[in-house]
Amino acid sequence: LPYEVELAHYFRPDWKQLLVIIVFFAVMFAAVLLYSYRYEQKMRKVSEEKTRELKHQMTGNIAHELKTPVSSIRGYLETLVENPDLDDDNRRLFIERSYVQSLRLSELINDVALITKMEEAPSQFLKEPVNLKKMSDIVFEEFRAKLDQAHILIYNQLAEQLVVSGNPNLIYAIFRNLVENSLKYAGPDCEIHLEGKRTEKNTVIVYYDTGKG
Numbered sequence: 001l002p003y004e005v006e007l008a009h010y011f012r013p014d015w016k017q018l019l020v021i022i023v024f025f026a027v028m029f030a031a032v033l034l035y036s037y038r039y040e041q042k043m044r045k046v047s048e049e050k051t052r053e054l055k056h057q058m059t060g061n062i063a064h065e066l067k068t069p070v071s072s073i074r075g076y077l078e079t080l081v082e083n084p085d086l087d088d089d090n091r092r093l094f095i096e097r098s099y100v101q102s103l104r105l106s107e108l109i110n111d112v113a114l115i116t117k118m119e120e121a122p123s124q125f126l127k128e129p130v131n132l133k134k135m136s137d138i139v140f141e142e143f144r145a146k147l148d149q150a151h152i153l154i155y156n157q158l159a160e161q162l163v164v165s166g167n168p169n170l171i172y173a174i175f176r177n178l179v180e181n182s183l184k185y186a187g188p189d190c191e192i193h194l195e196g197k198r199t200e201k202n203t204v205i206v207y208y209d210t211g212k213g
Contacts, residue, residue: 058115065108069101076101107180114173125167132205133158135168136194139175143183150188152209157195162203178207186211 076094080086086094118125133156140147140154147154164171182192190211196203 062108062112066105069105069108072101073098073105114170118170125170127165127167129163130166130168130171131160132162132164132171132196133160135171136175139172139179142176143179146183147179147192150183152182152186152188152211153191155191155193155195157193158205159196162196181213182209182211185213187213 076098080091080094136156136158140156179192182190186192186209190209192209193207195206197206198204
């Protein structure tokens with residue numbers, strides 16, 4: 001038969017079908033964007049709730065920790081005020097105990113100020129290379145007298161070349177708090193161990209004592 005088919009008629013684009021496809025992909029793209037936005041909002045809300053809960057717990061812990069030294073100081077001072085005829089030995093004992101509790105109260109206030117500063121102005125804590133071995137040795141040396149008095153031995157097994165990028169003041173505060181906890185709760189005649197354990201991706205710093213705390 002003669003070839004008389006109009007090819008242009010069959011190869012002419014179907015604009016309606018193309019429009020449907022374009023609209024379909026546009027709707028799918030919008031749905032993906034909307035889902036991503038809602039998921040991000042949900043995760044942000046969860047994060048805010050967790051942060052709010054942690055703040056609430058932290059506030060409660062701080063209030064609890066502050067009550068102890070304040071109550072102790074108040075009790076010692078009330079004893080001194082209500083007993084003017086107290087002998088010199090007991091008077092000196094209560095004054096010394098009040099002084100120790102005031103030092104603890106000062107440390108707690110400094111910790112609260114540090115936490116507030118970290119939250120409100122984290123950019124002020126600039127990072128720089130910090131040698132963990134040297135930093136921990138500085139802290140151990142600072143508490144050397146108290147450690148020797150409690151007969152606590154130190155085993156610092158961190159590598160000499162172990163360096164991290166961080167803020168020296170905050171890293172110092174971490175080691176200081178750990179050693180202070182050992183002195184307060186571990187008891188005498190124990191050991192403090194500090195070491196770095198290498199994993200597949202990073203190095204984990206391990207601190208522990210062998211005391212009763």
